[in-house]
Amino acid sequence: MRRKKRGGLWWHFVSLVFVIILSFLLLMAILAYLYIRLGNETIQHRNPFPPILTIVLFSLVIGTTITVTVGRKILSPIADLIKAAKEVSTGNFDIHLNESHRVGEISDVAHHFNLMVQELRSIETLRNDFVVNVSHEFKTPIAAIEGYATLLQEDNLSKEEHDEYTGMIIDSARQLSTLSGNILKISKLENQELLTEQTEYRLDEQLRQALLLLESAWAPKQLNLNIDLDELQYYGNEELIMQVWLNLLGNAIKFTPEGGEISVSLRPGDPWIRVVISDTGIGMTPQVRKHIFEKFYQGDPARSSEGNGLGLPLVSRIISLSGGTIVVNSEPGQGSTFTIMLPAGSE
Ligand SMILES: Nc1ncnc2c1ncn2[C@@H]1O[C@H](COP(=O)(O)OP(=O)(O)OP(=O)(O)O)[C@@H](O)[C@H]1O
Ligand SMILES: [Mg+2]
Incomplete structure (x- = not known):
């Protein structure tokens, strides 16, 4: 108008x-x-x-x-x-006002205007990056589906070839489904300010259940599990917190070579409940550590096909919605430790 x-x-x-x-x-x-x-x-x-x-x-x-x-x-x-x-x-958004003016209020207005433009500029960059990343992540599995489906059209395929190609198509379709599911989850959580559907449940039981669900990932690698969980009633969103454990434990398993060790501990406390998940895996450089909570960031190019870099951004959003914090300690070759503090008695 x-x-x-x-x-x-x-x-x-x-x-x-x-x-x-x-x-x-x-x-x-x-x-x-x-x-x-x-x-x-x-x-x-x-x-x-x-x-x-x-x-x-x-x-x-x-x-x-x-x-x-x-x-x-x-x-x-x-x-x-x-x-x-x-x-x-x-x-x-490529605008900058001169902030040096004799009148204080005018300098203030110019300063805050510049901050606002800077913020808008970074939102614009994030939005563009997001679109580029999403397209990039979708491209690989779609190209794989196309490639193997084309191969399936050939005559005289052996049973093994047929099974291999259909297997690759199913894997890529699963990757796409996980990717779109995670994108939907993260955008829903980003637009959400309050945690809904909270119930009281046993946090130690939930951690055990998460480890059981991941058995097919840790058992073949012969990882040592060191579990030390105190019994604890927790009030929160059970489904979302389960996502936190599955992602953190999934990472610990993925980034730890065969025969390594994964430790999980749970300690009640007031005002903070403390969960520590550590591994003896590849660890991270300070440079990688700095970016792990950014969407689509993956520190290890060799493993970039295993996932999309959305796990930790989801984890950190869920924890902050739950009123908690997450801290990581890690050195290359020395393993990683994630410490999660959740508010006790947030009823
Ligand atoms: N336990 C860990 N040990 C070493 N590096 C880790 C660990 N957890 C996370 N990272 C690093 O942080 C990056 C981001 O983790 P994140 O969980 O967000 O993505 P991802 O596991 O690569 O993919 P996705 O979670 O979408 O399957 C990883 O790619 C890896 O470089
Ligand atoms: Mg992950």
Whole structure:
């Protein structure tokens, strides 16, 4: 909707000052007239109008000239701000206002305006990156499905070849299904501010159940499990917290070579319940550690086909919705430790 264009700010300012000067001068003129008429005997007989009128006109001209020139200078940051805001409204975020101004409030406005534009710019970049990442992650399994389906069309395939190709198609379809499921989950959680569907349940039992569900992943690798769980009643969203354990334990298993060890401990406490999940796996460099909670980030290119880098962003969102925190300690080759603090008695 186009707003009705009113007079410019500068004209409003000049007219306002003009009216103020005029009213002030008229008042002065009336006072001067009264003073001359009623007061001083010696000047009583002179005509008071010409000198008063001359002074009024003279002051008016000088006052207006000063207002016009000074007004332009004073109002220029506001004019710049309006121009910049117009640019931002058309989607141009490469704008920066000069923040050094003598008037504190004007510097403040410029500073906060710049912060706002910076924030908008990073949201725009994130949105673009997200679209690029999603397309990239979808491309690989779709290309695999296409490739193996084409191979299946060939005549005279052996039973083994047929099974291999259909197996690859099923795997890729599963990957796509997990990917789209995770994208939906993460976007739903990002738009959610409060945790819903909370119930009371045994947190230690849930951790054991998560390990059992992952048995097909840890058993073939002959990983040693070191489980030390105190009995604990917890109030929270059971389904979402299960996602946390499955992702963290899934990572620990994935990034730990055969014969390694995974430890899980649960300690009650007030105000924090503490869960520690550690492994003796490949660990992370500080550079990798810095990015692991970003969507689609995968630190190990050799394992990038196993997953999409959405596990930890989901974990961190669920934990923050639950009012908790997650901290990671890790060194390359020394394994990783994830410490999760959940609020006790968040009923
Ligand atoms: N226990 C761990 N040991 C070593 N590196 C880890 C561990 N957990 C996470 N990482 C690093 O953090 C990255 C991000 O983890 P995240 O769980 O988000 O993604 P992913 O496991 O690669 O894929 P997805 O979870 O979508 O299957 C991993 O790619 C890996 O580089
Ligand atoms: Mg993961």
